[in-house]
Amino acid sequence: MKLKDLADAGSARIIRGSGNTQIKDLVYHSSEVSPGSLFFAIQGQTDDGKKYVKEAVRKGAAAVVISDNDINKISWDIPTLAAADVRKTMAQMSADFYARPSKDMLIIGVTGTKGKTGTTFMIRQMLEKAGIKTGIIGTIYNGYKDHISDAVSTTPQSVDIQRYLYTMKKAGCRAVVIEVSSQGLMQSRTDEIDFDIGIFTNLSPDHIGKGEHADFNEYVRCKSMLFKKCKRAIINIDDPHYNEMIEGASLEKTVYFGKCANADFIIENHSIWIKDGRPGVKYTVRSKKPCGDDTIRELKVDLPGIFNVYNSLAAAAVAKSLGVPWSVIEEVLENIKIPGRTEIIETEYPYTVILDYAHNGVSLRNLLKSLREYNPERIILVFGCGGNRDRNRRYEMAAAASENADLIIVTSDNPRREDPDMIISDITGAIDTQKKPVIVVPDRRMAIWKAMEEGKEGDMIVIAGKGHEKYQIIGEEKKFFDDREEVLSYRREEQ
Numbered sequence: 001m002k003l004k005d006l007a008d009a010g011s012a013r014i015i016r017g018s019g020n021t022q023i024k025d026l027v028y029h030s031s032e033v034s035p036g037s038l039f040f041a042i043q044g045q046t047d048d049g050k051k052y053v054k055e056a057v058r059k060g061a062a063a064v065v066i067s068d069n070d071i072n073k074i075s076w077d078i079p080t081l082a083a084a085d086v087r088k089t090m091a092q093m094s095a096d097f098y099a100r101p102s103k104d105m106l107i108i109g110v111t112g113t114k115g116k117t118g119t120t121f122m123i124r125q126m127l128e129k130a131g132i133k134t135g136i137i138g139t140i141y142n143g144y145k146d147h148i149s150d151a152v153s154t155t156p157q158s159v160d161i162q163r164y165l166y167t168m169k170k171a172g173c174r175a176v177v178i179e180v181s182s183q184g185l186m187q188s189r190t191d192e193i194d195f196d197i198g199i200f201t202n203l204s205p206d207h208i209g210k211g212e213h214a215d216f217n218e219y220v221r222c223k224s225m226l227f228k229k230c231k232r233a234i235i236n237i238d239d240p241h242y243n244e245m246i247e248g249a250s251l252e253k254t255v256y257f258g259k260c261a262n263a264d265f266i267i268e269n270h271s272i273w274i275k276d277g278r279p280g281v282k283y284t285v286r287s288k289k290p291c292g293d294d295t296i297r298e299l300k301v302d303l304p305g306i307f308n309v310y311n312s313l314a315a316a317a318v319a320k321s322l323g324v325p326w327s328v329i330e331e332v333l334e335n336i337k338i339p340g341r342t343e344i345i346e347t348e349y350p351y352t353v354i355l356d357y358a359h360n361g362v363s364l365r366n367l368l369k370s371l372r373e374y375n376p377e378r379i380i381l382v383f384g385c386g387g388n389r390d391r392n393r394r395y396e397m398a399a400a401a402s403e404n405a406d407l408i409i410v411t412s413d414n415p416r417r418e419d420p421d422m423i424i425s426d427i428t429g430a431i432d433t434q435k436k437p438v439i440v441v442p443d444r445r446m447a448i449w450k451a452m453e454e455g456k457e458g459d460m461i462v463i464a465g466k467g468h469e470k471y472q473i474i475g476e477e478k479k480f481f482d483d484r485e486e487v488l489s490y491r492r493e494e495q
Contacts, residue, residue: 003021003062014080023036026094033056037059043067062079064080068084090159097162108176108195109177109229110198110314114307117341119314120178122332123318124177126316129331134174138178139154140338140339143164155189158189162192164176197233199318202236224244224246234256238259238260257317264287264291265287268285278344279344282301283309300334301333304373305371307370312333315329350457352459354463357469360393361399364404364464365399371462378460381407382409383465384427394423394427408436409439409450409454410441411447449490452492
């Protein structure tokens with residue numbers, strides 16, 4: 001594709017070189033540059049892409065896009081474009097470069113503080129079971145059946161999303177379900193995507209602080225941006241912020257779900273459900289015409305917690321809007337498994353081990369309260385907090401642990417560039433150790449093993465914070481680490 005055609009698509013102007021330069025690829029990491037690449041010098045959370053332009057040029061970049069503010073810093077000779085907003089320009093150019101694949105597929109976006117991953121997994125499995133080939137883009141996986149890769153972020157950069165969509169379209173996918181984060185919306189990663197359906201799960205303060213959102217109002221505003229890109233919306237009417245999500249949106253149709261009598265899909269009579277010894281939940285849903293089919297169904301979900309009632313009903317509402325039979329929805333929910341989301345790890349010991357991604361106070365509190373409904377002998381909690389993130393998370397998670405766990409083992413999570421001992425000190429300083437026993441084990445492997453050593457029959461051991469992640473970030477290094485593997489590698493001394 002010629003550079004001048006991309007410039008027109010991306011509201012950018014060529015300030016150096018020829019517009020006839022041929023572009024073979026779009027990249028934003030200098031490490032991925034190859035001859036013929038167009039390199040976008042984007043501003044990151046902790047780094048600035050323009051520092052890597054020289055490396056991109058050395059590796060054969062055909063052209064570069066920089067910010068209008070950096071025009072006077074040019075020290076290279078290759079064709080250069082300038083744009084007011086490099087991220088927005090990257091999204092526009094990416095969509096054109098990959099021939100706008102979202103126009104030819106059903107695109108479903110899921111946003112909210114919690115529940116995005118679970119809801120996207122449920123939707124995809126329902127559609128696949130109904131014979132609709134469906135791709136997924138999100139926190140855990142990107143891809144489609146038999147072509148799945150591990151994800152590195154909740155919502156990828158626009159170049160990556162458009163490339164995924166192009167590949168999925170070529171492979172025959174008729175639908176794609178995407179986790180849409182607030183930062184993904186704020187940073188234009190989801191610009192130029194033709195969303196058909198947007199889902200709102202819930203909202204609570206999160207991702208607020210340096211390098212993230214300035215305050216809760218900005219967080220709310222960014223979340224609501226999804227619904228200005230959609231044709232239809234499926235909204236949790238029980239969340240106090242539901243109206244803010246759709247205010248000012250030009251929607252063809254809005255479907256509501258929740259306990260509220262005004263909902264189109266109404267939750268009734270939810271209770272715990274045990275399947276093969278694993279904690280789950282069941283509830284009755286009343287669906288109204290024209291959104292549903294004026295029926296009452298009992299749904300069983302092979303995951304615990306009221307939050308999974310809401311996630312599953314959001315997914316069911318999407319499926320019903322697309323004509324999926326209740327029998328398919330019921331079968332999927334009764335057998336649903338989601339990596340790192342209230343995931344039960346089968347062991348030889350007489351207690352239950354659960355992995356979960358809960359990494360803030362709200363999600364940890366909800367998780368532990370939900371598990372308490374199953375009357376375990378004790379809840380043994382292993383958790384830490386990530387470094388270079390809002391310190392309030394540490395105090396909020398400590399409070400949730402103090403209120404709801406019986407034995408607390410504090411360890412390291414992803415310390416990043418912070419001292420892990422200082423993070424642990426922040427956490428333990430917020431726990432009333434006179435009321436709750438606390439054990440500090442900085443080594444995460446040893447902390448997991450300590451919990452399993454302490455476990456007795458009827459206990460629930462909850463390992464929180466990392467869920468599906470298979471790494472620890474220590475300093476600038478990303479090391480392999482999988483909570484699941486550590487659980488399975490544990491052996492009691494007497495055995």
